[in-house]
Amino acid sequence: MNMPNLTPETMTADERREAWFQRELIGYALAANSDYTANWDYGHELLELLASRFRVIELILGADEVAPHLFALLHGPDVEGETWREAFETYDPVLTPHWTGTKLIDNAGIYGLYGVTPKEVRFDERDGWLEELARHLEQFRQFAQPEPQGVIARIINLALSRRAIDTGVGEVDLQSLALFGGVTEGRIRNILSSNDGGLEKVGSRVTATSAAAWLKGRKEFFASIWPQPDETPPEAPSPDFADDVVFVPVAADGSHFHPGLARGGKFMVGAKGEEVQYASFDEALIALHKMATPRWRRPNEAGNWGIVSGRDWKRIERRQLMSMCAGV
Template sequence: MEHQTKSQFCAADRAEIFHEQYGNEIDAGAALVDLVTAAGDYISRIVGKENADAGMARIVEGVVSSSGKVIKHPSEWRVALAASAANGYSEWPMGAQLHDLAAYAVYGIILDGSDDVAALSERIEQLIKEAEGFLAATPIDQWQIGSKRAGESDLTRLVRLASNRWALDNGRPVEPAALAEFGGVSEGRIRNMMSGPKRSFSSEEGRIPAQEALAWLDGRSEFWNSIWREQRLPRYAAKNGLPLEQAVFIPVARDGSAFHPGLRRGAGYTIGEKGSEIQIADFDEALANLQRMSTPYWRRPNTQGNWGIVGGVRWQRIDSSDLDILAADPNHKILHAAHG
């Protein structure tokens, strides 16, 4: 069987791989956990440990509870947060943005069902600008925030990859470190290719011209080329523009996960805030209860398979026939409202 290169994977396949493998390579959301922990330690030096613990326990409560854990005493917030690090990307607004940016930085797609290239371009620029600004204001070096594997923060790596992919996508030169990571080689190899009489790359103030970089990456099996301009991600309930046969409103969490029939476990669907949860056997009845809540809460498995609580941030109108599709694809995220 002929081997499929990464350039042959469509956007939908890349999105599925991204959701399945998120956190295995780059998880800037986990870096946020390190930053929040370091910030709490810093604040405790100013206001005292007891006062800082009380405030930090409240700050991290959402992430901890979403992983099914409880902070029994404010002084335990660090341990509880560390055990819930995998949920940092979905429960904090910045984590959700960095999660979406990772799909672009690594896989060359944008998690949006829009067909409007200008809108997608604007979305990428917004994500990169906010991530760059956040990184610039973050005391990563002072607080020694870094990955044990790479020796640097996943936040730093993510911003570098996203910024340099954007440079490539727009014909601008790229940093050697980013090109090395795109191509699956060491930075030292790239710099060797930039020096000597037989060098492969020229230099524009220490960066490599986009045309030369892309020509080299074209032969690298490790590189996911950018396809966001031509991508076609699934948009449930679009129905090719036809009217919905039976409209259903379902709650969607910040990370794009939705409430659907596939979330039944044990005696039924677990809904409601932490401490006030109930189980309802019938999906329609459970959905009706969620619709009556000021903020809908339900349990669903995270990327690690742990059942945690998420809160809905918006409602999505879909066709009832799409509920089975959602239930069959637990990794699907609804990140674009196909209907008003």
């Protein structure tokens, strides 16, 4: 079965829901965006969470006494074997949506990755349903304590981060932001260290409002469409810029020259030994435009200032550039 290229501006709500089950879970197709080829099969993790609790119950109450009752808890059409251990060898909760936990993680995946709610959720009940989803996910994380670097934790983080973006309240973890934007987590860290993109860091996260502003310009981001009826046709974002456009040089790591790179009130541009200081961003940018290879100083993740070389140029709205004026 072949699925069309999954692009946010062309996918309906139903297509996004289908993508979670057929593409993310079953793997019928792969996206051109490599960040979305990550493993989303959480079945073995969910089984291990349950198995670890079953083993504790057997140790406390006695395996002979409780094992039959534990096996009886595994409801569904695909339960095989005579003990819960035998059943777990073939049982896949991802493909058997009878467990409450399976439904919870699937709902988190549908919302977290694609910005939609399950089809059975009525339009006028979606906001309240999402509040409940976030509450249940927080409870699941607190009591089940899934592996922090595992698939379940990643799905939960995505859903809670999207909720923060949708409401404008709270923070977004860096891994979720990278997945939303179709980049690596290392790229996000580089952007933060160089103060590109207007991202506001809070501890090891970024504010939801700054994440939303950064994602607005990412074609890979599946913006939430749950606030509109499913019948609303997909609408591609306008390719035009709404404000004055400036061409800025881009380094090999994807960071670019911007107004937040003043050090001591001066911008340093030029090759090593030939650097020139400029008092204004516009003057420094004009100088960079005239260079065969534009070079400028900016801090790395450790806060050390070094020279980087431009490998490309990109257009960016002046208004967005001016939002990066906060000191580094």
